[in-house]
Amino acid sequence: MLEVRDLEVAFGQIAPLCGVSFALEKGETLGIVGESGSGKSLTAMSVMGLLPLSGGRITAGSIIFDGQELTKLPEAAYRKLRGGRLGLITQNPMTSLDPLQKIGPQVDAVARLHLGITGQQARARTIEILGTLRIPEPALICDRYPHQMSGGMKQRIVIAGALAANPDLLVADEPTTALDVTVQAQIIRLLDDLVKERALSLVLITHDMSVVAQTCDKVVVMYAGRAIEQGPVEAIFAEPQHPYTQALIGCIPKGLSEDEHLVGIPGTVPTVMNYPKGCPFHPRCIRAEDICTKTSPSLLPRGDGAVSCHFPGAAP
Amino acid sequence: MLIPVSISISVVIFLIVHLLPGDPIDNLIRVGSSTEDRITLVLKYGLDQPLAVQYFRWIGAIFQGDFGEAIVLRRPVADLIAQNLPYSLRLGGAAFAFSSIAGITLGTISATTRSAIVENIMRGFILLGSTVPGFWLALLMILFFAVQLQWFPVSGAKGWSSLVLPVLTIGFGGVALVARVTRVALLDVRREDFVTLLHAKGLPSRTILFRHLMPHAMLPVVTILALRVGWILGGAVTVEFVFGRPGLGSLLIRAIGQRDYPVVQGCLLMLALTVMLGTLIGDVAQAAMDPRIRETKK
Numbered sequence: 001m002l003e004v005r006d007l008e009v010a011f012g013q014i015a016p017l018c019g020v021s022f023a024l025e026k027g028e029t030l031g032i033v034g035e036s037g038s039g040k041s042l043t044a045m046s047v048m049g050l051l052p053l054s055g056g057r058i059t060a061g062s063i064i065f066d067g068q069e070l071t072k073l074p075e076a077a078y079r080k081l082r083g084g085r086l087g088l089i090t091q092n093p094m095t096s097l098d099p100l101q102k103i104g105p106q107v108d109a110v111a112r113l114h115l116g117i118t119g120q121q122a123r124a125r126t127i128e129i130l131g132t133l134r135i136p137e138p139a140l141i142c143d144r145y146p147h148q149m150s151g152g153m154k155q156r157i158v159i160a161g162a163l164a165a166n167p168d169l170l171v172a173d174e175p176t177t178a179l180d181v182t183v184q185a186q187i188i189r190l191l192d193d194l195v196k197e198r199a200l201s202l203v204l205i206t207h208d209m210s211v212v213a214q215t216c217d218k219v220v221v222m223y224a225g226r227a228i229e230q231g232p233v234e235a236i237f238a239e240p241q242h243p244y245t246q247a248l249i250g251c252i253p254k255g256l257s258e259d260e261h262l263v264g265i266p267g268t269v270p271t272v273m274n275y276p277k278g279c280p281f282h283p284r285c286i287r288a289e290d291i292c293t294k295t296s297p298s299l300l301p302r303g304d305g306a307v308s309c310h311f312p313g314a315a316p
Numbered sequence: 317m318l319i320p321v322s323i324s325i326s327v328v329i330f331l332i333v334h335l336l337p338g339d340p341i342d343n344l345i346r347v348g349s350s351t352e353d354r355i356t357l358v359l360k361y362g363l364d365q366p367l368a369v370q371y372f373r374w375i376g377a378i379f380q381g382d383f384g385e386a387i388v389l390r391r392p393v394a395d396l397i398a399q400n401l402p403y404s405l406r407l408g409g410a411a412f413a414f415s416s417i418a419g420i421t422l423g424t425i426s427a428t429t430r431s432a433i434v435e436n437i438m439r440g441f442i443l444l445g446s447t448v449p450g451f452w453l454a455l456l457m458i459l460f461f462a463v464q465l466q467w468f469p470v471s472g473a474k475g476w477s478s479l480v481l482p483v484l485t486i487g488f489g490g491v492a493l494v495a496r497v498t499r500v501a502l503l504d505v506r507r508e509d510f511v512t513l514l515h516a517k518g519l520p521s522r523t524i525l526f527r528h529l530m531p532h533a534m535l536p537v538v539t540i541l542a543l544r545v546g547w548i549l550g551g552a553v554t555v556e557f558v559f560g561r562p563g564l565g566s567l568l569i570r571a572i573g574q575r576d577y578p579v580v581q582g583c584l585l586m587l588a589l590t591v592m593l594g595t596l597i598g599d600v601a602q603a604a605m606d607p608r609i610r611e612t613k614k
Contacts, residue, residue, distance in 0.1 A: 082517065083516065099608060113519065
């Protein structure tokens with residue numbers, strides 16, 4: 001369905017993303033995880049072909065969607081895919097809807113544009129989709145403005161907009177980060193159900209390992225603009241090979257007992273301007289040795305997945 | 317809100333006029349007239365009364381629709397205003413329309429263009445337009461378009477062609493201001509998440525610009541245009557004078573020269589009311605455009 005190979009993105013002279021590869025089949029959910037600034041959203045924007053909006057461009061690699069090379073697709077053809085076959089769900093539902101327009105028309109627009117249906121039909125379809133997303137009284141909601149809705153409801157409306165033209169692939173860029181914890185679970189469950197009911201492919205970007213464990217089939221772990229480990233979820237969670245993946249899994253809160261403290265990873269993600277030489281993770285890595293500061297490890301197959309580390313292996 | 321503002325404005329207008337040195341009687345009586353004549357006139361117009369009494373007399377009459385009688389021009393102030401107002405409204409309205417339409421168009425072009433040359437030209441124009449004073453621009457334009465090229469009349473108010481130069485002069489600064497605000501607002505709103513999502517829905521850029529970006533960009537533009545009403549009227553005062561057009565501005569300047577209190581007060585009050593009306597219309601327009609504002613006002 002979707003295959004990304006050696007994707008590189010540049011903003012002027014700065015290259016925040018390099019060598020990202022993954023593949024996704026129909027009906028599968030792929031998780032992309034990493035801390036803020038690791039290049040997850042850029043990957044999403046690359047797939048949607050929206051990099052030019054922020055001044056970026058794809059400098060190398062390919063994105064193949066349903067047999068079609070997207071990186072060289074003309075804008076007009078890309079526009080047909082966006083909304084039509086590719087749906088995007090953004091991070092912050094508070095700012096993702098046009099505050100000056102009613103909900104109904106904002107969702108209608110997608111079906112009108114891509115399915116060629118008009119007024120009444122488009123509205124009926126919107127109401128139906130809002131209903132399937134468990135929004136109460138969908139017909140009334142259509143005449144409301146975004147600011148009259150709660151965050152969870154807005155995110156459902158954003159999802160409705162992404163689904164309105166029956167896309168094949170949904171890209172969800174941290175769809176729950178801005179929501180309350182209770183609502184987060186609802187939205188994740190909703191996305192999971194949609195994937196199963198509609199045989200959608202879903203690229204789920206998140207920084208929450210527990211979300212990945214619950215919903216994804218495959219996972220790509222990103223750090224400083226690279227994919228450092230990837231593979232089937234079971235394998236990654238059972239035997240993570242990269243020390244960073246191990247640390248991320250170690251950060252999942254496990255229980256409520258008194259002696260359990262929240263775990264973090266010391267240090268911060270380097271910014272694009274000062275990616276370290278060699279392996280980008282070496283300054284924070286417990287296994288780092290001389291070679292790690294000099295040469296960057298390449299992504300090599302290991303077990304069911306692939307890892308980019310000079311000293312891969314199970315946690316000691 | 318409008319009522320207390322109107323009252324304080326009327327007080328300020330009244331006081332400012334009376335603080336000017338000299339009085340209308342000096343302009344009325346012939347040199348060498350006797351002191352008795354002078355006193356008769358002062359008594360006739362009630363200028364011997366304390367200021368407070370004069371103020372309440374004036375404001376009381378205004379509430380009954382009576383703007384008083386011009387001391388020097390010897391005609392009812394209401395007549396003078398009614399005679400001059402249409403000229404000012406025509407000029408102000410045309411200047412307002414010109415600065416909104418041209419400003420919004422230029423601002424949109426400069427925000428959406430990808431050519432660096434066009435953008436720099438726009439920036440230069442905006443800078444120039446915001447800084448060049450109206451009366452000086454008026455003289456330059458008269459010199460060039462009216463005297464040298466003889467495309468338009470130098471002064472007067474005959475026909476539409478006489479409107480062109482004054483409208484350009486008053487509107488020029490407005491065009492630059494509106495263009496700047498439009499440009500900044502468009503660039504701002506373009507960075508919003510919902511715009512990314514609109515692109516992700518596959519909407520063409522043109523649709524996004526006109527259906528989604530422009531309504532947002534118009535919110536600050538409407539605010540600035542509402543404030544601009546006062547600016548345009550203020551600008552019209554000097555420009556009318558430079559171009560020798562009849563109008564509220566010319567009337568006001570002449571009346572100030574003659575210390576014709578009732579006329580000055582009447583003109584200033586009209587200008588102040590128009591400014592307030594502009595602001596009010598601006599607020600109403602904004603509420604009509606933005607559902608979030610409607611909500612908070614309820």
